Amino acid sequence: MIHAQHISYSVGGRTLLQPQTVRVRAGELVALAGANGAGKSTLLKLLSRDLTPSSGTIQLNRQDLSRYSARDLAKCRAVLSQHHTLTFPFSVYELVMMGRYPHFDHQPTGQDLAVVDHVLEQTGLAQMTHRSVLSLSGGEQQRVFLAKVMAQLIDYHELMHPDSDILTPKFLLLDEPTTGLDLYYQHALLQQARQLTRQGYGVITILHDLNLIMQYADQVLLLHQGQSLAFGTPAAALTPSSIRQAFGLDVQIIDQPTLDYPIVIPATRQPHYQALTA
């Protein structure tokens, strides 16, 4: 479990994140939502140890996050970044293999190769393993990077026993993972994430699409100007009033009898919304 207690973050006299307490259990998919600049990425960076909180503590599996060695941490939490800067022509296979780097020293073992093969097939990349990542489209690149973080966390043991729970909880941190993906792969990605939670992974993801949150998240944390507006199940936390407060947009939430989750659609055009589109 990731347990962040009263963490805040300020830089240069500006507070980007007010004290928050966040708890993510193994087996849960937690979404972070909010307007641009609300503090979602800051929170994710604190949880991934890219940033050190100005106050408060973060524990991962009951151990202080700061006490992990880089390599031990890499074995139990992976991060899918939002931006990828690649200037060298690595092949799809080489890039996904990078996910195994925390697990081997010089040459990948047979187990590492098996995990990479498994992940490549899971993400629909098995056909293009030899292509240079630079030659792929944005969405295809995003899938390659997703495959890399999956390869980083999955154990050979899990391949052999796909139905049993994982031994120690592991956490996947995703920063807007659906960016650039087509409709099919947006859902494929989140279903893969859901599948991982069923095996005992914890997933924390920034998502902009409230309907995806409604459909896939167990919990959602709605942020506004560095503060928590609402935290709970999507149906409870995402209400017309909390969404209006967070995004400045009126929405309607529709219950569809054929679906087991509600649908969010913009209700009316706000004056400033009109100004943007006019």
Place this chain on the structure above:
Amino acid sequence: MPANVTAERPVQAPPRVQTPPAAKGRWLTGGLAIGLLITMICSVGIGALAIPVADVVAILLKQIGLETGPVDAQQETILLVIRLPRILLGVLVGAVLSMAGASIQGLFRNPLADPGLIGISSGASLMAVVMIVLQVKLFTGLSALSGLYALSLAAFAGAVGTTLLVYFLSRQGGRTIVSTMLLVGIAVNVLCEACRGLLVYMADDAQLRAISFWSLGSLGGATREVLQVAGPFLLAPLLLMPRLSRSLNAFTLGESQAGHLGVNVGRLKGSVILLTTLGVGVAVAVSGMIGFVGLVVPHLIRQMAGADNRLVLPASGLLGAIILTLADLVARTLVAPAELPIGIITGLAGAPVFLYILLKNRSQTHA
């Protein structure tokens, strides 16, 4: 639950046609290693006194205690005292320049980076010019102390000094900022160049000639003593840098992503800079400025075998060694008994190759 999307767009499992990337790499490095051996044995025999390959092999085997027949004493002396040290030095310098180039390109995440970016070459060059122009007045004591090697020592000190300056100026709050390092490197390079220009302006004709020859590089100073002193410093980076290749691969994804993969990025940056400075600093000190090898050789390897540094680093070292050995062979035989500066050869051969790669890539991207 939503409809299972994987059912909508089936991803058929392909036949496993996975050639292990390691196999391709073994072929390339193995081929280059054999190529280097052949290049060395052939070029050791070529020169004012030609030594047939069979005799070269016989002389070399005699050194490790395997007598295969009588060897010519004159041939033996020339080979062991003159040719072999020079060729070994060329191999080490070529390998270091290329491997350091590949490492620095990984560090800057830019295939066009060059060890010169962090001030190694300009610092070495400035100090060499200082020695040539001012030594009569200021450094006679030092020159007497370290004999013929004063110029090399000064160049090495200059390389290390400027790199450390760039390194420490680009540290903020205990971290080295790579983009800042690039800018600081540019500023320090300009400063060194200006100081060097001032000294060149003050120099007399003989000194000017010495400066331009030094700037074009040469392996003519290779002796057994030079090899004994410089060899370990060139060999150490060659053995240690490939150990960083996995981390350098991860580093090309960006510092934070490398950190997520468990790489200690601070230590990686420090190691690359330390090993590069040591290797390239010593290489410049013993052979002057040999341009372009560090840029072109890693490019060629990436064209052939992709970007995996676990392959690019050792293969670049081997190819760099081959190229510099061949370039030196041309340098010392083309206008014999005189010698051409080796920098002219590497430049003349390297620039067209580089242009070819650029144009080929351009036609690929616009095809």
